[in-house]
Amino acid sequence: MDATELFNKLLNHEELTREETKEILIGITRGELNDAEISALLTAIQMRGITVDELLGFRDGILETGVPVPLDCDRYIDVVGTGGDRKNTFNISTTSCFVIAGAGYKVAKHGNYAATSVSGASNVIANHGVKFTDDIDKLNRCLNEVGIVYLHAQLFAKAMKFVGPTRKALPFPTFFNLLGPLVNPSKPQCQLLGVANLNQMRLYNQVYQRLGIDYGIVHSIDGYDEISLTGDFKVQTNDYERVFKPSDLGFDIAKPEELRGGATEEEAKEIFDNVLANKALPAQKNIVLANAAFAIQVLEKGKKNIQECIAIARESIDSGKALATFKKFVEYNK
Structure with missing residues (x-):
């Protein structure tokens, strides 16, 4: 060079x-x-x-x-946000992943500790006693037996530590913030990505087309990097591009305070647990259902309409399968 x-x-x-x-x-x-x-x-x-x-x-x-993670599964999904919207929402993507797995689909969630919020994916997972691993055999057994595997980014993306000090020293975010969603070491064939603005949506749409995977990109028009149900949101997939209203899905408009992840990691953990146990606020449950449903639609290659996918996600929570999947995941990874 x-x-x-x-x-x-x-x-x-x-x-x-x-x-x-x-x-x-x-x-x-x-x-x-x-x-x-x-x-x-x-x-x-x-x-x-x-x-x-x-x-x-x-x-x-x-x-x-980095460290590659070859998984013995033909089709699985990662659900992730770019972060940086500074909305301090609860762990919507991570919760959605366990709802998707509870519905019988395979998930390889890639995540890290929080950067701009109180609790990132790795925070909420670790706070349940989960030990992160890069043991490929164990990861594959977990995926096959539980339906979901968690890939803690710091164990796999070795290059990030070389730019970490410089990124911290700079007074602005860099393009490395855009790389997190793209470097899942298992290279999933499906991904649902939440982005913080429409410029990012256009960029990732071109990236995914080049990678040739099945994808959905979501953005709430009021600035959330996920489907927040606080107003209109845009979805772009391999098959369509559309702006939805919460009412299009049969949901009420959510209030921003209903999305907040709390002031501590313990509060964020409690919201996460309540959603999976079907004890959360209606808005919190609906937001997870919406994000899980669009991920399920990606997995189904668009062959199911969004109402069918919402029903699948709802059954995962209402039946207790989402919570049972999470409990099994925790037990397996202690």
């Missing part, structure tokens, strides 16, 4: 190729760029805006330098 040539391209506002950004990422893990050069790289790309090829190249580099 020629660092001088790289920076000359960036200074001339030229776009980098997928192969170039992959080599940059690999070079960073080899110590070929110092902290000042990494800072300059992140700043230059952030000021211009990252391209699809550049993002894919960085993804390729993270996956190549």
Whole structure:
């Protein structure tokens, strides 16, 4: 990798190729760029805006330098948000994953500790006594026997630690924030992604088309990186692009305070538990049903309409299957 040539391209506002950004990422893990050069790289790309090829190249580099997770399953989904909406919602994506698994589908949830909220996916999982693992055999047994596996990002994406200090030092978010949803080490064939704005929706739509997977991208128009039911929300999949109202799904409009994850990790854990136990506020349950339903529709390749998918998700909670799946998952991973 020629660092001088790289920076000359960036200074001339030229776009980098997928192969170039992959080599940059690999070079960073080899110590070929110092902290000042990494800072300059992140700043230059952030000021211009990252391209699809550049993002894919960085993804390729993270996956190549990380720990792969080959799962013995043909079709499973990850449900994740980009984060950064600063809404401090409860663990909607993670809760939805256990509802989906309770409905009989396979899930490989990829997540990390909280960055901008009180409790991230790894926080709420760990607070139930779960021990994270990178043991591939154990992960496969968990997926086959429980229906869901959790992949704690720090065990797999080894490259992230090389850019961590620089990212923290910079006073603005960088394109690395966009990579989290794309670097699930099991490379799922299906994904439901929540994004914080419409520009991200357009970017990820092109990325997913290039990757050739089945996907759904959701964005609430008032700024949530998930289906919040606080107002209209947009959904884009392989098959359609549409703006929905909560009433289109048969749901009432939710109040922002009903989505909040609390002030402590313990409060976030309690909301998570209440939803799975069917003891949550109606709005909290509905929000999880909505997100789980669109994920189920992705898994079904759009062959079921959204009302059918909501009914499947609802049955998972009402029957106790979602809670039973979570309890089995915790027992398996203690």
